[in-house]
Amino acid sequence: MPTRPSKDLETFDNPNPERDYFIHIRVPEFTCLCPKTGQPDFAVLYLDYVPDRRCIELKSLKLYVWSYRDEGAFHEAVTNRILDDLVAACDPRYLRVRAEFNVRGGIYTTVAAEHRRPGWRAPAPVPAADAAR
Numbered sequence: 001m002p003t004r005p006s007k008d009l010e011t012f013d014n015p016n017p018e019r020d021y022f023i024h025i026r027v028p029e030f031t032c033l034c035p036k037t038g039q040p041d042f043a044v045l046y047l048d049y050v051p052d053r054r055c056i057e058l059k060s061l062k063l064y065v066w067s068y069r070d071e072g073a074f075h076e077a078v079t080n081r082i083l084d085d086l087v088a089a090c091d092p093r094y095l096r097v098r099a100e101f102n103v104r105g106g107i108y109t110t111v112a113a114e115h116r117r118p119g120w121r122a123p124a125p126v127p128a129a130d131a132a133r
Contacts, residue, residue, distance in 0.1 A: 003063060004063070005063055005064075005066040005067035005069065006060070006063040006064060006066075006067055007064060007067050007085070008060060008063075008064070009056060009057075009060050009061065009064050009085060009086065009089035009090075010056075010057040010059075010060035010089075011054035011055060011056055011057060011089055011090045012054070012055055012057055013053065013054065013055075014051045014052065014053055014054060014055050017051070017052060017053050020050050020093065020122070020123050021050065021051075022048065022049075022050055023047075023048070023049050023050075023051060023055070024046070024047070024048050025045075025046070025047040025048075025056075025058070025061070026044065026045070026046055026047075027044065027045035027046075027047070027061075027065055028044050029042075029065075030042065030043040030044065030045045030065055030068065030099065031043075031068065031069045032068040032069065032071055032072070032073045032078055033069075033070065033071060033072045033073070034072065034104070035072035035073060035074060038072065041075070041101055041102070041104065042101070042102045043075075043099045043100055043101040043102065044099075044100045045065070045082070045097065045098070045099050046096075046097070046098040046099075046100070047061075047086065047095070047096070047097055048094075048095070048096045048098075049086070049090075049092045049093075049094060049095040049096070050092055050093040050094040050095075050120075050122075051090060051092050051093070052090075052091055052092055052093050052117070053091070054089070054090040054091060054092075055090060056086065056089065056090055064085070075099060075101050075109045075111050076111050078099070079097055079098075079099040079111040079112070079113050080111075080113045082097050082099075083095065083096075083097045083113040083114070083115060087115045091117075092115070092117070093116075093117045093120045094114070094115065094116050094117070094120060094122065095114070095115045096112060096113070096114045096115075097112065097113050097114075098110065098111070098112040099111045099112075
């Protein structure tokens with residue numbers, strides 16, 4: 001197999017570090033194992049961040065997500081661990097991880113965790129041109 005799962009998150013230089021801008025990443029194939037039953041848990045991950053000096057490299061993110069496939073983890077723990085690992089890798093101004101887990105025993109679970117750099121405030125959004133009418 002040419003690639004293997006990895007916990008190593010690679011980054012690259014932000015091409016516009018002077019500007020706040022928003023990166024949205026959707027990961028529709030996240031899988032980990034239920035720590036109680038060993039059965040697979042499936043989720044869609046949503047990663048939203050405002051980079052500072054470093055951005056997450058997407059192939060390394062794919063291999064990172066893959067590394068959870070055979071690990072047992074509670075939904076709350078794995079969502080917070082992903083947040084911590086991403087913050088450690090790229091030190092963003094803002095990062096939010098939302099994990100929407102598929103139904104298990106009639107229950108859907110969504111876990112969201114956020115990081116905000118101390119003192120950072122999101123800029124006020126500019127309304128769309130058609131909203132001013």
